[in-house]
Amino acid sequence: MEKQRKTDESRRGFLTGVAGAGALAVLGGEAWSQATPDTPAAPPGTIASEGIKAEKVKAMQWHSERPLTGSVPAHEHDFDVTPNDRMFVRNNLLTPVIDIHAHRLTVKGLVDKELSFSVFELAKAFPTVTLQGMLECAGSGRSAYQPGASGTPWSPTGGMGCPKWGGVRLADVLRAAGVKPNAAHVAGQGGDPGAVPTAAPVIRSIPMRKAMDENTLIAWAMNGEPLPWIHGYPLRLVVPGWVGSASTKWLHTLMVLDAPFKGTYMDSSYRVPRNPIEPGQKMPPDAVSAEAWPIKSMITSPAPNAHFKGSGPITVRGRAWVGEGSVERVEVSTDEGKTWRQAQLARAGDKYAWRTFTYEFRPERVGYVTFLARAWDDRGNAQPTVPYWNPLGYFWNGWHRVGVLVEA
Amino acid sequence: MLLAAGFAGNLWAQNPDTLISGPGSTLTENKCKICHELQHVRRTPLSRGEWADNLRNMKERGTPMDEAEMAIILDYLSTYYSRDPAPPPAPDTLAGGGDPFQKLLNAHACSGCHAPDKRIVGPSFREVAAKYADNPGAAARLAAKIRNGGQGAWGAVPMPPNPGVSDADLKSLVGWVLGSK
Numbered sequence: 001m002e003k004q005r006k007t008d009e010s011r012r013g014f015l016t017g018v019a020g021a022g023a024l025a026v027l028g029g030e031a032w033s034q035a036t037p038d039t040p041a042a043p044p045g046t047i048a049s050e051g052i053k054a055e056k057v058k059a060m061q062w063h064s065e066r067p068l069t070g071s072v073p074a075h076e077h078d079f080d081v082t083p084n085d086r087m088f089v090r091n092n093l094l095t096p097v098i099d100i101h102a103h104r105l106t107v108k109g110l111v112d113k114e115l116s117f118s119v120f121e122l123a124k125a126f127p128t129v130t131l132q133g134m135l136e137c138a139g140s141g142r143s144a145y146q147p148g149a150s151g152t153p154w155s156p157t158g159g160m161g162c163p164k165w166g167g168v169r170l171a172d173v174l175r176a177a178g179v180k181p182n183a184a185h186v187a188g189q190g191g192d193p194g195a196v197p198t199a200a201p202v203i204r205s206i207p208m209r210k211a212m213d214e215n216t217l218i219a220w221a222m223n224g225e226p227l228p229w230i231h232g233y234p235l236r237l238v239v240p241g242w243v244g245s246a247s248t249k250w251l252h253t254l255m256v257l258d259a260p261f262k263g264t265y266m267d268s269s270y271r272v273p274r275n276p277i278e279p280g281q282k283m284p285p286d287a288v289s290a291e292a293w294p295i296k297s298m299i300t301s302p303a304p305n306a307h308f309k310g311s312g313p314i315t316v317r318g319r320a321w322v323g324e325g326s327v328e329r330v331e332v333s334t335d336e337g338k339t340w341r342q343a344q345l346a347r348a349g350d351k352y353a354w355r356t357f358t359y360e361f362r363p364e365r366v367g368y369v370t371f372l373a374r375a376w377d378d379r380g381n382a383q384p385t386v387p388y389w390n391p392l393g394y395f396w397n398g399w400h401r402v403g404v405l406v407e408a
Numbered sequence: 409m410l411l412a413a414g415f416a417g418n419l420w421a422q423n424p425d426t427l428i429s430g431p432g433s434t435l436t437e438n439k440c441k442i443c444h445e446l447q448h449v450r451r452t453p454l455s456r457g458e459w460a461d462n463l464r465n466m467k468e469r470g471t472p473m474d475e476a477e478m479a480i481i482l483d484y485l486s487t488y489y490s491r492d493p494a495p496p497p498a499p500d501t502l503a504g505g506g507d508p509f510q511k512l513l514n515a516h517a518c519s520g521c522h523a524p525d526k527r528i529v530g531p532s533f534r535e536v537a538a539k540y541a542d543n544p545g546a547a548a549r550l551a552a553k554i555r556n557g558g559q560g561a562w563g564a565v566p567m568p569p570n571p572g573v574s575d576a577d578l579k580s581l582v583g584w585v586l587g588s589k
Contacts, residue, residue, distance in 0.1 A: 043561050092469075147491055148452040150462055195443045199470035264468035268461075280491070282457045391458065 046094040046193065049083035049094045052230045052337040057085045063152050066195075067091040068230070071158040074400065075303035078317065080346075080356055081132060082161035086222050088244075089138050090152065092161060092265070093192040096250055100234040105218070109187075109256035112178025119220055119234050125176070126168035131215060132353035133240025134321045135140055135247055136160035138270055138290045141396020147280050156396055162321070162354045165238045166221030170254075171212040179208070179256055186211040187261040188237045188248030204245050204270070205261035209324040210291075215240055215352050218251065240352030241323035243290045243394070245270055260289065274389045279389035291324025295383055296397040297357070297375035298329055300394030306404045314361045316343070330357040333372040337385070337399070338363070340374065363406040370403040427550075430519050431529045432484030433566040438474050439481065449489060456486035480565060483529065486521060505518045509584045516573055518581075524588060533588035540586055550582050 049068045053060070062070040071088040079086070100119055107115040117125065122243045137159035142149055152159065174186065184243035187205035194200075210216060217238040220227060229234040232249030239246040245265065258389045260266055271287040297320035308314055326348065329342035343359040363369060376382045384395050421427035425446045427433045440449055454462060463478050463485075472480070486492075497522035500564075513519045531539075539547035553561075555578060574579070 037455055064445055064447065069469060150448070150452045150454060150458070153451060196470055196472060198472050199443070264465065268465045268468055278457065282455075282461060391461075 002172075012095055018260070030296070032081065038053045043094065043193075043195070045097055047097055047229050052089065052095060052228075055085060055228055055230070056089070059086075060089075060201065061155075061158070062254060066094065068095070068108065069152045069153065069159075071097040073155065074157040074300055074318075074402075077157070077161070077319065078300035082163045083229070084163065084225060084228055087135075087163055087222070087228075087231060088137065088159045090225045090244060090245070090246075091192065092201060093194045095230055096191050096193060097229070098191055098234055098250060102389070103191075103234050103252065105235060105252060105254065107173060107177045107254045107256070109181035109254075110183045110258060111174075111256050112180070115177045116171070116328075117173075122218065122235075123169055123220070126172045128166065129217060130164055130166045130218070130221070131168055131240075131350040132162060133215060133217075133238055133350065134162045134293070134323075134352050134354055135158070135238070135244045136293055136296075136321075138243035138245060138394040139392070142393035144398060145389055145393045146235070147389075149391060151393055154396075156398060157400060159244070163218040163223050165217055165240075166215040167219030167235075167238070167254075170218055170237065171214060173218060173254070174211060174256070177256070178263070182258045183208055184254045184308055185257045185260050187255040187257055188251050189253040189255070190232070190236070190248045190250035191252050192250050196336065198354065200264050201263055202245070202248070202265050203263050204265055205255075205257060206239055206246050206291075207260075210239060210242065210246075212382075215350070231290070241321075242292050243270060246291075269392070270394075272394055276388040279391070281391070283391045290394050293321070294387075294395055294397050295315070295322040295375050295377040295381050296320070297373045297383065298400040299373050299402045302404050304402050304404075308363070308404060308406050309353070309366055309407075310408070311363055314363065314369075314406075316342075316359040316361055316371050316373075316402075318357055318373050318400070319354040319371075321352075322354075322375070322377045322381075326351075326378045327355050328376045328378045330355075330373060330375045332359040332362060333374070334369060336370060337372055337374075343373070351375050353382070366406050368403055368408050370401055370404055372399045372401050374399050382405045426490045428517075428570045429570075430484060430488050430517065431568060432480040433568060434566075435477060436481045436484050438476070438508070439471055442471065443469075444448075449485070452493040453489045455484075455491050456482070458491070459485045459489075479538070483565070487529065493561070512581055516570055516577070516581075526587055529565055530567060533585045537560075537586050537588040546586055547582050550585065551578050554578060554581060 031348050049065050052068060057113060059072045059076040060070045069090045072086050089311035103119060105117045105122060128408045140154045141156040142151055143153040185205040185207055186201050189201055189203045208381055219238045220235055222231055227236060235251045237247045237251055264316055270290045271283060272290050273284050274286045274288050277284055299318040301317040319331045330343040330345055332343050333340045343357040346356040374383050383399055386398050387396055427437050427446055429448060437446060440446055459482055463482055524532060524533050526532050540550060554570055555573060557567045559566035
């Protein structure tokens with residue numbers, strides 16, 4: 001525990017440095033030395049799950065230790081900005097311990113000149129940006145699909161969060177390297193090791209248009225803190241609105257390619273059928289890469305089965321988001337979808353941030369009441385009751401439902 | 409120290425992470441748990457085609473296993489963790505009724521791999537009876553095979569051990585199998 005605390009302090013020290021470029025030059029390297037956490041059960045160079053779990057709230061529901069996966073339920077997400085200790089956890093491989101002083105980011109492939117930066121050089125070379133952005137595991141909601149799909153059994157609202165990220169724009173770094181005209185995709189590779197030497201590295205690529213989006217970041221900060229170990233310390237991609245796997249953690253290499261990266265994490269995972277298929281069928285040959293999340297919302301207050309006394313108003317509050325485009329409106333139903341009323345939508349913030357909605361409900365009788373939320377995007381898409389089934393159980397965005405009891 | 413006890417203890421010691429015992433289960437366990445807990449296997453029954461895709465995906469991700477091992481694992485998973493509905497049970501296998509021998513077969517999960525007159529994963533009882541015919545030590549040898557498991561007599565797929573079979577049940581099973589014609 002003592003060692004863990006030292007580690008946290010050194011992470012904070014690092015952030016103070018990069019927040020002000022001046023401090024970087026003055027302090028030099030010493031202040032940010034990294035202590036290895038006390039995690040004897042983990043393979044060398046990695047952090048055991050116990051050390052990571054200690055940084056999360058008690059409300060976290062852990063699905064699996066190897067690989068570590070967990071999330072808080074919807075009513076524990078009642079924050080405009082997701083705090084670090086409530087951000088979901090999902091790894092494909094193990095969590096590495098990386099020395100920020102040794103760490104470098106290399107930009108290569110179809111570029112005019114190959115570049116290499118330390119985290120500190122990156123922070124000095126480009127304008128720093130802070131923005132709130134949604135990250136959601138492609139498999140969020142998988143457990144709601146019938147028949148079931150293999151993979152983390154996220155609840156309908158599991159495996160997501162919307163913190164504030166700090167770093168530099170990926171576009172600025174790519175422009176500095178000079179992207180060749182035939183560049184089509186940018187692949188990120190992270191330093192997370194597998195349990196065996198044969199483990200394929202987790203490499204995902206995104207199309208150039210998303211890589212050049214001003215909201216796509218190379219980030220080192222999360223809610224004003226250095227990235228926690230589990231969320232990619234010291235450097236990660238943040239590709240907001242898109243499936244979480246696009247946001248490579250422990251980022252050390254960016255490869256500019258003339259086509260999507262070829263590898264198991266592009267060609268066999270994170271794929272969805274181009275057109276709807278019959279439930280239970282295999283992945284069709286014309287599957288496409290999972291990219292932006294469709295429109296989705298959840299009710300974050302009240303909690304399921306909450307009890308209310310008397311006929312006072314009940315505030316239904318939640319969050320709505322969409323992977324590309326914008327949230328147009330959110331509706332709430334208190335009669336299981338027969339009629340819908342428009343909720344109040346908070347002013348839009350950053351483009352890929354979720355938006356808070358509220359609806360004042362006045363109970364007309366005592367007894368059990370249910371709330372359903374349904375969001376619409378600016379392209380006329382609404383959340384479905386049940387989304388199309390797909391073999392890997394991705395993109396669940398069915399209506400979220402919370403029931404409460406009104407007592408006399 | 410707390411950390412070491414926590415990681416190793418909370419999953420495996422108190423709550424053994426295993427798969428249903430059957431032909432290929434040990435191989436499947438050993439390959440899958442290199443990278444993840446076995447609950448990921450147990451949780452979602454899949455069709456044979458989906459298990460084949462899943463296995464190929466795991467091979468791509470780096471699981472050290474060869475084609476022969478993948479074939480055994482595929483047979484195992486699509487037998488014991490199958491989404492495809494099982495055929496309706498024969499009347500005499502229904503709870504409380506019918507053949508006492510069939511009830512023993514069900515209780516010890518023999519029927520997953522063996523049938524009276526045709527090969528499933530392992531040999532039919534009729535084949536076993538023919539192999540041991542005119543062998544004076546047959547009963548003892550077969551009893552040992554059932555209890556301790558074995559491999560090689562009928563091909564590459566091993567017979568898993570069944571340490572939970574009582575002496576009385578073992579005697580009944582051996583007697584019935586050797587009498588199969």
